[in-house]
Amino acid sequence: MREPPKGYKAIPIICGPTASGKSDIAIKLCEITGGELISCDSMQIYRHLDVGTAKASKEEQQKVPHHMIDMIDPGEDFSVSDYLRRCLEEIGEIMGRGKLPVICGGTGQYVSALRDGIRYVDEPVPDEVTDQLYERYNEEGIDKIYEELLSVDPDCALNLHKNNTRRVIRGLAVYKATGKTFTQWNRESKKSGPEYPFILFEPDYEDRRDILYDRINRRVDKMMDMGLLKEAEYLYSLDINRKSTCFQAIGYKEFGDYFKKGAGDKDMLEKAVYDIKLNSRHYAKRQLTWYRYIDDIVKLDRCLSSIDNAEKCLEVIKA
């Protein structure tokens, strides 16, 4: 493990469900420490997806430097391991400038990758291997693929539900491509701890989910006022594969039908907005589950102002 930033005992990661106010806290923390913000969000890495991903405003970005935002164009791919590599570089650079990196975002997988020091399979798994398995899956279903994984890497297979085709296929693809089982890779990954000491913070909504859901619903309405529809229209006007990851983003994927058939149809627009709220609530629920059992996460009081919470974070991370 490397040294923490000078004057601190750890790098803060402010995580939590969508619309929980984590960005405000992170920005305040940057302001009072002179730190720089690193986003930890799988959708804010896309350029042009701004209001729907609740990206920091231009003004906020002017006040506080933001990193790991606007990294790629819609249609391009980006994985956790890409994130991890770039993020670690950013952390190094910010610390090199004598500043505190403040990590903030809701993508649980990215947060955990950082916190647990996960090292992903570092031998390439060629697309052909994966594509071939998907072809097999389309032809004969998942059963045989699952059985093969079961015989080759039982721990991995038993750990997965058969219907979770993505992971079943990845598990087998890793073995086919590298000759080492997924389980072996994971075991080796666990040996190395995190790169830096991190402390996680989360605004606490555990007891009042209704308040969080209400915040979500209201924020979606606000996003519509801020021009979400226009942004989505732009995304749909691009000549990119509809299967691209950017079309998984909540706030955009729900407009698929609207632009396909009904553009201008009021009912369809209403349905899309309803779905954005619903999907956001579902997402928040999954995020709550993700963070629930991270035992050393420091809970922040949702009733306090973002400044007070930022100060609390500062207290905890100070050397």
Next chain:
RNA sequence: GGUGCCAUAGCCAAGCGGUAAGGCCAAGGUCUGCAAAACCUUUAUUCCCCGGUUCAAAUCCGGGUGGCACCU
């Protein structure tokens, strides 16, 4: 006023005499390269109410209540 149709979980809904499908919502989870994704689990001792027929009724019969449609 008359006639017809309907009444099943928070919502939609199957069932047509043999012991309550399914979907949505909600809740609880899983996760080591798509993660705002993908996947899993749970959720009606009871079918509007009262009576009857039957070994057996959400299912058939009678009455009530409520809703919808049409007629005068």
